[in-house]
Amino acid sequence: MGLSERERAECRKLLELLETDELMALADTVTNRLVLPEGRQEAIHAILVYSESVEELLKRKKVYRDTIFKYLTGQGVVVSPGSEKHQLIHCAKKHCSGQLKDHIAKTEDIKPNKQNCEQRQKQQDENDWHGLGREFCQWFFELLNSQHPLGRPSKEQWGPQHFWEDVKLKFCYNTLEQNMEEYVGAELVSLRLLSLVKEEYLLLNPNLDSGGLKCVISPHGLVLVAVAGTVHRGNICLGIFEQIFGLIRCPIRENTWKIKLTNLKIVGENALEPGAQVQKPSIKYESNELTELYNGKELSMIEPQILSNMCTELGE
Template identity: 25%
Template sequence: MMISDSQKKGLRELLLNDKNLTVLLQLAKGATKNMCKTEDPEEALRLITTHIPDIYVLLSKRAIKKELLFTYLSNRRADAATDFSKADLIAKVIQYWKQEHKSSIELSGDQTSSSLHIQSEEDYPIHTIARKFGEWFFERFNADALSLVDLWADAALHLTIIASDGINEWECTTAAEVLSALTSAKQQFDFYFNPNLTHAGIQGRMDSYGHFLVICCGTLHSRDSCVGIFECAFGLFRDPLADNNWKPKKVKCFLKSEAQPPELHYLCSSETLQTALELSVPSDDLN
């Protein structure tokens, strides 16, 4: 997601102050790979927004701690409950900026009192449905509550697991086999799937046949440790016998163990979803 003018204004509030100046300069140094070592706060802000043009990626940098984001929200009396992750705080900060820094729209020609609503891409129906599906699916999956009725009877799965001992792949062609393979992999490795439910981690697409595709990624956890990343693509179809709800018919899932996994995983850095990212993104309602 590109950094908007309102988000640049928010970054100025967040980082251009005596308390967080060190963080700002550290971010600028990292963004330019130590090529630019400016001490000018304005120049540092320009550098990071130029070289890190994704607001989610920027706020997820290790230099920006959870405490910094929490303090920022608390000082502005914004919602910052103590039951949170860094991803939650990032989402809250971005939402706060969206509400507080709405850009004024000037109408050329005759000025009227009517207001214009500019819809950001992350609010497109296809992305909104994708986020709702991702939240629903992984909540049920982590709780071992996913059932056969949640899948189409002829659901298909391509599952790839890359671990230190090699690569394993499975292909399934029925709902029962899909559910069994996913559940077995989760239980065998004691995985907890932590999806990145921001726009940078889950989005919707339309394939060349007009089918709805949800692409998402996140981190894999075992007990209290982050042990890897995952990337998934779900082909969804409406089920007229289930209140016309979207259900997965095709699933591709890629799991990879890593010695030093990222704090957050993003679609822009995914290994398996780059082709899907190039598919069309309709801005209107899905029929």
């Protein structure tokens, strides 16, 4: 794929902000040590040639958050000083592709408008959290499905290390009748989810389009990710699922989020109304409804009736 001409020009500006030793180390990583540049410009050239995309380049550990922030502000892109690296990458990607050109203003040209600023910030925040939710779901379900006996092995290991020690899981499944299970603790939650794919041979296929994924953040910093999808065994679609995650950032490892709580609802095709077809699953809740539903409440305390409503909505 590679970088476009505009993306190369913008990424070059960012790379110029790196120290020479950082550039050399980054060139080694990007080219897998197959290219040995003799100076800064050769290193930059090699990095640009061998980078597949802006996102891939900016996600490198040697491209620091502060560097991306400095680059964006230097280009007149207004970003919050408290933005995390994944948020800055999202913004930088849009700027490099020219999608932010209508929203860029040099500091001296900014005309204060509180309402417009709040609306723009709200939209930017929603995009940032949606990007985080999408990235998390891609990682989570790819890793979980890789544990299937016939799945493609993952380099990363599944286990309790991805959950907080006091994580809570509420698992509700409805085939011919509704069943409810609850688990507390990283080990138990990890093993129960693992058994779905390793012992029951299920595969969860999330719908990561805009309708199948919602992501919001609570005032306390809990990120809520709601995703819907289909459940498969082999080539057979068994039904649909909805899973809601509560994520909290790990204070030790940068840009790492761990699962604090999760709620999984599976509805078998035979539990749907007669004649109903399994349509493309979607999340019916609006972002503000998710926030109101979980603000100040533990996910494990959701009433069964609410879960039943989720089931009904997904079957519509």
